[in-house]
Amino acid sequence: MTPEQIKLHGDALYQALVDRQPLAPLTEREPDITIDDAYRIQLRMIERRLAKGETVIGKKIGVTSKAVQQMLNVYQPDFGLLLSGMVYAEGQAIPADSMIAPRAEAEVAFILKRDLDGPGVTAADVLRATDFVMPCFEIVDSRIKDWKIKIQDTVADNASCGVFVLGGTPRSLRGLDLSVAGMVVEKNGEIVSTSAGASVQGSPVNAVAWLANTLGALGIPLKAGEVILSGSQSPLMPVKAGDFFTCSVGGLGSCSARFS
Amino acid sequence: MTIDQKTLDSLAEYLESAELEAREVVKITDAHPQLTLDDGYAIQAAIRARKEARGNQVAGLKAGLTSRAKMKQMGVEVPCFGLLFDYMSIANGGDVKTSELIHPKVEAEIAFVLKAPLRGPGCHVGAVLAATDFVVPAVEIIDSRYENFRFDLVSVVADNTSSSRFVVGSVARGIEGLDLRTLGMVMEKNGEVVAMAAGASVLGHPAEAIAQLANHLAARGEEIPAGTYIMSGGATEAIPVAAGDSIQVRFQDLGSVSMRFV
Numbered sequence: 001m002t003p004e005q006i007k008l009h010g011d012a013l014y015q016a017l018v019d020r021q022p023l024a025p026l027t028e029r030e031p032d033i034t035i036d037d038a039y040r041i042q043l044r045m046i047e048r049r050l051a052k053g054e055t056v057i058g059k060k061i062g063v064t065s066k067a068v069q070q071m072l073n074v075y076q077p078d079f080g081l082l083l084s085g086m087v088y089a090e091g092q093a094i095p096a097d098s099m100i101a102p103r104a105e106a107e108v109a110f111i112l113k114r115d116l117d118g119p120g121v122t123a124a125d126v127l128r129a130t131d132f133v134m135p136c137f138e139i140v141d142s143r144i145k146d147w148k149i150k151i152q153d154t155v156a157d158n159a160s161c162g163v164f165v166l167g168g169t170p171r172s173l174r175g176l177d178l179s180v181a182g183m184v185v186e187k188n189g190e191i192v193s194t195s196a197g198a199s200v201q202g203s204p205v206n207a208v209a210w211l212a213n214t215l216g217a218l219g220i221p222l223k224a225g226e227v228i229l230s231g232s233q234s235p236l237m238p239v240k241a242g243d244f245f246t247c248s249v250g251g252l253g254s255c256s257a258r259f260s
Numbered sequence: 261m262t263i264d265q266k267t268l269d270s271l272a273e274y275l276e277s278a279e280l281e282a283r284e285v286v287k288i289t290d291a292h293p294q295l296t297l298d299d300g301y302a303i304q305a306a307i308r309a310r311k312e313a314r315g316n317q318v319a320g321l322k323a324g325l326t327s328r329a330k331m332k333q334m335g336v337e338v339p340c341f342g343l344l345f346d347y348m349s350i351a352n353g354g355d356v357k358t359s360e361l362i363h364p365k366v367e368a369e370i371a372f373v374l375k376a377p378l379r380g381p382g383c384h385v386g387a388v389l390a391a392t393d394f395v396v397p398a399v400e401i402i403d404s405r406y407e408n409f410r411f412d413l414v415s416v417v418a419d420n421t422s423s424s425r426f427v428v429g430s431v432a433r434g435i436e437g438l439d440l441r442t443l444g445m446v447m448e449k450n451g452e453v454v455a456m457a458a459g460a461s462v463l464g465h466p467a468e469a470i471a472q473l474a475n476h477l478a479a480r481g482e483e484i485p486a487g488t489y490i491m492s493g494g495a496t497e498a499i500p501v502a503a504g505d506s507i508q509v510r511f512q513d514l515g516s517v518s519m520r521f522v
Contacts, residue, residue, distance in 0.1 A: 180511065182512055184442055184460040191460055194460050194461040195444075196456040196458065198510075199453075202453065249442060250444050251513075
């Protein structure tokens, strides 16, 4: 794709985000679009947000679990950037109509105390660089109509990132094996899924190492202080105003998300 | 009871010989559609009597159909309960002979051992926790004697809730400081993750299955004696296994349970 096309599509996605008006899939309009093109479009969409005063506060990994991969028919992870405008405090109501077709997913967030500069990052490096972890909800949204996404569509759309909520108490990873940490997700008081950390690439720690190595190959480090969302351990759950979600993680405590 | 003693005994013989000969059979409600749940438990008791007469002993109790998905599928509100016998026990890390089984599946679960008897009605999670000596991780190998695991509630209860083999883990822990609700389990088959769950997938809390067992027995004038080993029901989905498969389940804070199918 030419730089002009990249800019055009990045700007269109930014406008779709602002106006909450979804677009037809890029993969329909640009059948030859590559994943590289998609990441360049993502970057353009992010530039527009940064120009409005937002800052980059972290990164997210998407499409990590088998469940989400099957749901989207996409069989590789992707990543997006977390911006300052995406954060909600736990307990604060998230207006459901601030997004197009929001869906909640429960995961574990890492907060780094050291940079992780791939390639060559191992699980041990991730453990060493992690300040603490917290359960969290990511509310994903798609600027592509009806979530009809292929991998290029979601990548261009910043990995379908919407907003996120970090929960409860920070925990050190010392003595905590996230791969066997159980997760219970409830929607309006009813259990909708149980799983364990192994659902994201064997362990959320592996997912963060994957991200550090993938971004490292592109010259982008994970930075000290950043929030890293390690990928959903629950199915994607549609949300509407009035919904209340909680997720509890063994050894980690819980996180809740409330929609108005 | 809707059947006479002779029919009951013949159905017990029909199902138990299917188990012992590793042979699948047509479900009993096809020929006896009038059977009730009480009949199912009476047939299960007759199977117990046959085994005890042969010198086998009850090694523990189990809950089945404990997940919401399974209960919805069977159209029931309470789990069903069955018996574990001494010959069903496999050592942690041991071999399970598939030639003795029909179409085995494995489920990961939490097992309870009681230090005090539990008596219903009105038994609840708190009472179960108070009466629990320790919990251990466990894997149950279920093996319905019915074709393709197709059964209804009465048929599965009569078939001793598909009990077949079980493996008890090596780490026993008191329940203090242990959150069984969020306790994670990861099942691997031949090294690949095939199922994951947290304890809450069993009735919201595994101890709830034990409470419901106590209440179920109370309705029959029985209690769960101190020292009883009880499996609380599969937290993961049941995964089919065959000769050559190796299963390992890792439990949060409780170590792991493994076995090989030969």
